[in-house]
Amino acid sequence: MASSIANGGGGHDALRFYLTKTAQFVFVLATTLLGLVAVTFFIGRIVPIDPVLAIVGDRAPPAVYARVRQELGLDLPLIQQFWIYLRKAVTGDFGNSVLTTNPVMTDIANTFPATFELATLGTLIGTLIGIPLGVLAAVKRGSLIDQFVRFIGLAGYSIPIFWLGLMSLLLFYAKLGWVPGPGRIDVTYSYLYTPVTNIVLLDTAMQGQWDAFWDAVSHIILPACLLGYFSLAYISRMTRSFMLNELAQEYVIAARVKGLSEMRVIWRHALRNAAVPLVTVIALSYANLLEGSVLTETVFAWPGLGQYITNSLQNADMNAVLGGTLVIGTVFVLLNLVSDLLYRLLDPRTR
Amino acid sequence: MMKPLLEVEDLRVRFHLRTGTIEAVRGVSFQLGRERLGIVGESGSGKSQTGRAILGLTPPPGEVTAKRLAFDGIDLQTASKRTLREMRGGRISMVMQDPKYSLNPVMTIGEQIIEAYQAHAKTGRAEARDKALAMLEAVKMRDPQRVFSLYPHEVSGGMGQRAMIAMMLVTDPDLLIADEPTSALDVTVSMEVLRILDELVSERGMGLIFISHDLKLVSSFCDRVLVMYAGRVVEELEAKNLREAKHPYTQGLMRCLPTLANDVHPLPTLNRDPSWAL
Ligand SMILES: Nc1ncnc2c1ncn2[C@@H]1O[C@H](COP(=O)(O)OP(=O)(O)OP(=O)(O)O)[C@@H](O)[C@H]1O
Numbered sequence A: 001m002a003s004s005i006a007n008g009g010g011g012h013d014a015l016r017f018y019l020t021k022t023a024q025f026v027f028v029l030a031t032t033l034l035g036l037v038a039v040t041f042f043i044g045r046i047v048p049i050d051p052v053l054a055i056v057g058d059r060a061p062p063a064v065y066a067r068v069r070q071e072l073g074l075d076l077p078l079i080q081q082f083w084i085y086l087r088k089a090v091t092g093d094f095g096n097s098v099l100t101t102n103p104v105m106t107d108i109a110n111t112f113p114a115t116f117e118l119a120t121l122g123t124l125i126g127t128l129i130g131i132p133l134g135v136l137a138a139v140k141r142g143s144l145i146d147q148f149v150r151f152i153g154l155a156g157y158s159i160p161i162f163w164l165g166l167m168s169l170l171l172f173y174a175k176l177g178w179v180p181g182p183g184r185i186d187v188t189y190s191y192l193y194t195p196v197t198n199i200v201l202l203d204t205a206m207q208g209q210w211d212a213f214w215d216a217v218s219h220i221i222l223p224a225c226l227l228g229y230f231s232l233a234y235i236s237r238m239t240r241s242f243m244l245n246e247l248a249q250e251y252v253i254a255a256r257v258k259g260l261s262e263m264r265v266i267w268r269h270a271l272r273n274a275a276v277p278l279v280t281v282i283a284l285s286y287a288n289l290l291e292g293s294v295l296t297e298t299v300f301a302w303p304g305l306g307q308y309i310t311n312s313l314q315n316a317d318m319n320a321v322l323g324g325t326l327v328i329g330t331v332f333v334l335l336n337l338v339s340d341l342l343y344r345l346l347d348p349r350t351r
Numbered sequence B: 001m002m003k004p005l006l007e008v009e010d011l012r013v014r015f016h017l018r019t020g021t022i023e024a025v026r027g028v029s030f031q032l033g034r035e036r037l038g039i040v041g042e043s044g045s046g047k048s049q050t051g052r053a054i055l056g057l058t059p060p061p062g063e064v065t066a067k068r069l070a071f072d073g074i075d076l077q078t079a080s081k082r083t084l085r086e087m088r089g090g091r092i093s094m095v096m097q098d099p100k101y102s103l104n105p106v107m108t109i110g111e112q113i114i115e116a117y118q119a120h121a122k123t124g125r126a127e128a129r130d131k132a133l134a135m136l137e138a139v140k141m142r143d144p145q146r147v148f149s150l151y152p153h154e155v156s157g158g159m160g161q162r163a164m165i166a167m168m169l170v171t172d173p174d175l176l177i178a179d180e181p182t183s184a185l186d187v188t189v190s191m192e193v194l195r196i197l198d199e200l201v202s203e204r205g206m207g208l209i210f211i212s213h214d215l216k217l218v219s220s221f222c223d224r225v226l227v228m229y230a231g232r233v234v235e236e237l238e239a240k241n242l243r244e245a246k247h248p249y250t251q252g253l254m255r256c257l258p259t260l261a262n263d264v265h266p267l268p269t270l271n272r273d274p275s276w277a278l
């Protein structure tokens, strides 16, 4: 997209540009979320699941049933219910979860950080190892390392994650005893710090509880490596193909003609160009993990968002499902924005 | 003639592919002083591969052999990687065909020139910057300061090619290989770029290998012309004696040049003889 900023030296143009961008973003966020709420809300009301029954049980007297139904506002027309839901949702009130009896917002504030922590670590591992691996595979095309990367890519596609998770638990926890069992932190440490962000690694580190911190590290390392592995498989494969494409370009030859070192040609010239499409790949992979990988969370008893939403869905806990879906929607839109900004930063042609 | 700058003897470039071996260059020999040598020939005749082999930049499945390949007395076939890297950019440089593809799209023009300079001169950034700006001025950029901070997509083809020339000449090399430096540009811009190239090459007393498929352009621009056909040099001539060409391929090329004086219709086409490729 050619934009007005390239020719305008004035700060006025730049300011206008960023204001337009911000307005655009707010608009996209609002419409996306509205659409998401609408779709989820109506699907939730249409499915033949009775939320009243979920609360009162199927042996409740009709009077109780009717009262609860009225309390929930389920006797009102659908459109009116939606309007009420929407008005509350703007203030951050998504109602209460039937399953946990907590406000949905509280549940999300507890579960999302767990998923966030795991997904971030997994993506970091995948990126920091996957990119160099992909670069090496492309540079040494057809070599052993190239075969290795292609094998990992294939394995990442074809091995079910829960199986690999169970096997890794069996090996590193049951057999070798290198890592503690499932969960985020040992109960003995869980009283040593106060949850602030609910990101355990961050909370313990900020409060100087280093024993608790290291215990949390030992808990997260296995699931993070597992997610990291799948993210690595994807990222290295894509890096390899983007790099092969860049290395065949004329500017790479020009860089060699200049007498630059091969290191510089590869990392400064080719990878800087390959980084542009890689941003999207990494964002996509991160978004995927942030959605909460239910299987991994289940295998490692990780109290994350994926598990929360799945449980709620299975128990017809529609408030929780709606709230969780909205959080994921927001995360997607935000990630999209970040990758868009990075894209602009990395590729002058898009500014 | 003084001691030659570049000696090439029986240069061969082969590509071993799954479908068989392609011989892109088949025994090219020539010597070059601080003079201008033109290489002409049709598409696929091995002009570019000859130039790239001299720089040691033959692409991967390619294999280069030669009885002798030496620059300023240094054997390029046995030289260390380090020596080769010092040669490249430092003493031998190359201007490529299309600035749209040969400049890195995510680096500013200034950065790319500075990088070329600093790869060979151990200087600070400020000095490299001055040098880059001076070079942009030498290629007749109207506003060097502005061009310095532009990205390749923000300049025209002619400006891009002049930036390319600035980048490749900033280290004061002894030999420049110009591989169809103007074939991606339109005629008027092309003349301007050639004039600048001409001036810089004379000023600095460089050797020049000028690759083109335009026989007329080459003969007006160079001292000597090699005519290549199917990977071989079929004829070597002084540019001014072009009319005395003996090889039927060269004669054919000459006949195909349209002239205003004696207008021929239809324009003659070139008839190839399979024996030329032997
Ligand atoms: N990477 C490669 N792999 C295989 N064969 C190649 C490769 N590069 C070049 N060749 C072969 O080498 C031959 C000569 O190519 P070269 O680029 O030197 O031609 P050229 O004379 O520069 O032509 P043009 O005027 O089109 O630039 C081509 O016919 C092609 O078949």
Ligand SMILES: [Mg+2]
Pocket (backbone or CB within 6 Å): B047, B048, B049, B179
């Ligand atoms: Mg060529």
